[in-house]
Amino acid sequence: MSFMEPFRIKMVEPLPNPTREERLKILHESGYNPFQIKDKYVIFDLWSDSGMASMSxxxxxxxxxxxxxxxxxxxxxxxxxxxxxxxxxxxxxxxxxxxxxxxxxxxxxxxxxxxxxxxxxxxxxxxxxxxxxxxxxxxxxxxxxxxxxxxxxxxxxxxxxxxxxxxxxxxxxxxxxxxxxxxxxxxxxxxxxxxxxxxxxxxxxxxxxxxxxxxxxxxxxxxxxxxxxxxxxxxxxxxxxxxxxxxxxxxxxxxxxxxxxxxxxxxxxxxxxxxxxxxxxxxxxxxxxxxxxxxxxxxxxxxTDDGYLKYRIESLSTFGDILKKAGVPLVEPVGSAIYINAAKCLPHIPTAQYPAWALHCALYVEGGIRCKHLHDVLKVDDTNERENPKQQHFIRLSLPRRMYTLSHLIHIGDVFKNILGERRSISGVLIKCPSEHYFAAIMEPVRKC
The missing domain is CATH 3.40.640.10 (Type I PLP-dependent aspartate aminotransferase-like (Major domain))
Known part of the structure; x- marks a missing residue:
């Protein structure tokens, strides 16, 4: 790996640790919408890098x-x-x-x-x-x-x-x-x-x-x-x-x-x-x-310190390398976040069954990971494009600054590897109760998880 955290850890916060069975139940109770899940049940929150930095x-x-x-x-x-x-x-x-x-x-x-x-x-x-x-x-x-x-x-x-x-x-x-x-x-x-x-x-x-x-x-x-x-x-x-x-x-x-x-x-x-x-x-x-x-x-x-920025940018790049080794198709070169082509991750799920949303649900169940869809994620059609997918088929992993360590990133890569190895078991999802904003939408799997 190409980077080392340029700091020592002075204070720690325990990671939440709901079991896989508990996470599946929590996802069901949240209407298969990871944004409705309370923070205390999320192990790795990669929804945003905004306001989540660890201060010095x-x-x-x-x-x-x-x-x-x-x-x-x-x-x-x-x-x-x-x-x-x-x-x-x-x-x-x-x-x-x-x-x-x-x-x-x-x-x-x-x-x-x-x-x-x-x-x-x-x-x-x-x-x-x-x-x-x-x-x-x-x-x-x-x-x-x-x-x-x-x-x-x-x-x-x-x-x-x-x-x-x-x-x-x-x-x-x-x-x-x-x-x-x-x-x-x-x-x-x-x-x-x-x-x-x-x-x-x-x-x-x-x-x-x-x-x-x-x-x-x-x-x-x-x-x-x-x-x-x-x-x-x-x-x-x-x-x-x-x-x-x-x-x-x-x-x-x-x-x-x-x-x-x-x-x-x-x-x-x-x-x-x-x-x-x-x-x-x-x-x-x-x-x-x-x-x-x-x-x-x-x-x-x-x-704006060069030493910190070197760590920040190299950690993002290394995270991308970890995910690529796990078989994850992502936008390269990696910028300020990781953008993943969910349509290529789950090619068996038609566009109209929201592969990005389905991947997000699978990430929560498998690893307690929350990430983000782009804002128009629920405005898709049934063309099932793969090679040149629309923005709606992508999820974004944002890396909060100075929060997660290299071992965390490696673990998240293993979660993706497990998901992609069993991708055919992942169901698409449909809208049960629509909403103007995806935060409030209620979804349901096409087949029982």
Whole structure:
């Protein structure tokens, strides 16, 4: 194996340990919907890497050492100074998490007639923009098998689209790394080119920077020009091409809560600041506690350290290698998460019987594993495609930061190997009680488990 955890474990939490029979009963009682299962019955929760990081002794110490305040807390100064040094943006505002910044930003900027272009927008950002009357248009690059930067935006198409939009009626969001492009990074060349196009059309450019540090490290390892450059310097160059950014600190900030909005545009900053008072709270705390601002400030420093990022990216890559050896078909190269082609894992299950959902249920029964489907997982047809499956046939394994060890990853690989070895015994599923959101859907197996 290629990586070693760069830390010692100071505190441990016992893993839940329901038996296989108990897990089968729990799944049945949950309507064959793993999202309805209580956390205490999940052994390995790979549903998200957001807000699940294990924080360091330095973060906990800073949280205990600070004093709470709601007007001018000292932690706000620490928070702002840390982000200014990291990003170069002069105007900083805290929020309780990334989607709060999305909500405020789009409530300020979005309106009927505005178009938001993106490589791909995360569902919360897309929904917040659309709720404010904007139209969201994704212009992702064409996916290249084995491509190093499949999170790129299609610049030629963006040029064409912006020529058709009236002045002042567009903004561009680059998501780094790109969730809906299998967690793949965006290249520095693409960031720079998008920035040039936006300046040419007088169009604001913002970053969804939840995983900016991982994106910077991917640039370091996949672009020879940057191999000797610290990730923090790469990130600073990335930020220089944007007018602003919003971020959930629950990812690369190594925190359980928190986020921020940062910009160099004073007018947008003023509008955001006025609006957030009615939504998030005072501009000096943004709806989070002083101790959480301290944790974010420290977490951003730790999360952009090259030693930590080497561990983080190599652990993801090693996890992918473990799964490949178990026979799991996944998107390569591995990005910020593991994307698995469930249709190829379970070729005997027709598309209309939801192979991704069936695989997820099998993972819970066999190993107590919870993961995630893409958001439109229940909107499938009966074409039963295999070689070029739609997004709905994929599941995603997110690896919470500093939480699981190499032995855990090897064990999860063994779970997959067992499942694939007995794949014919796995039943497809059907919708028993539909729901607008897959979290609440009730399913049932085609045949008894």
């Amino acid at each position: 002794q330095h973060q906990w110490a800073a949280m205990v050492d600070t004093s709470e305040g709601c007007i001018n807390p000292e932690s706000f100064d620490t928070f702002v100074d840390s982000i200014k040094r990291l990003t170069g943006f002069p105007y900083i505002l805290p929020v309780h998490q990334g989607r709060a910044a999305e909500h405020i930003l789009f409530s300020v900027l979005a309106r009927p007639g505005l178009t938001v272009f993106s490589n791909t927008m995360y569902i919360t950002g897309r929904t917040n923009a659309e709720l404010s009357g904007a139209i969201v248009v994704d212009v992702p690059c064409k996916q290249v098998v084995g491509g190093n930067f499949n999170g790129d935006l299609d610049c030629a198409r963006l040029q064409e689209e912006l020529r058709e939009v009236d002045a002042g009626k567009a903004i561009v969001i680059l998501t780094l790394t790109s969730n809906n492009q299998a967690g793949q990074p965006v290249s520095m060349a693409n960031i720079k080119h998008v920035s040039e196009i936006c300046k040419m059309h007088d169009t604001p450019l913002f970053m969804d920077g939840c995983r900016f540090a991982e994106n910077a490290y991917f640039i370091k390892t996949r672009n020879k020009v940057y191999q000797g450059v610290p990730a923090r310097d790469i990130a600073l160059e990335m930020f220089s091409y944007f007018d602003g950014m919003y971020m959930s600190a629950k990812k690369d900030g190594l925190c359980n809560i928190g986020g921020f909005f940062a910009t160099r545009l004073s007018d947008i900053y003023g509008k955001f600041k006025r609006r957030m008072i009615y939504i998030e709270g005072n501009s000096n705390h943004g709806g989070i506690s002083s101790r959480d601002m301290e944790a974010v400030a420290r977490g951003l420093r730790e999360g």
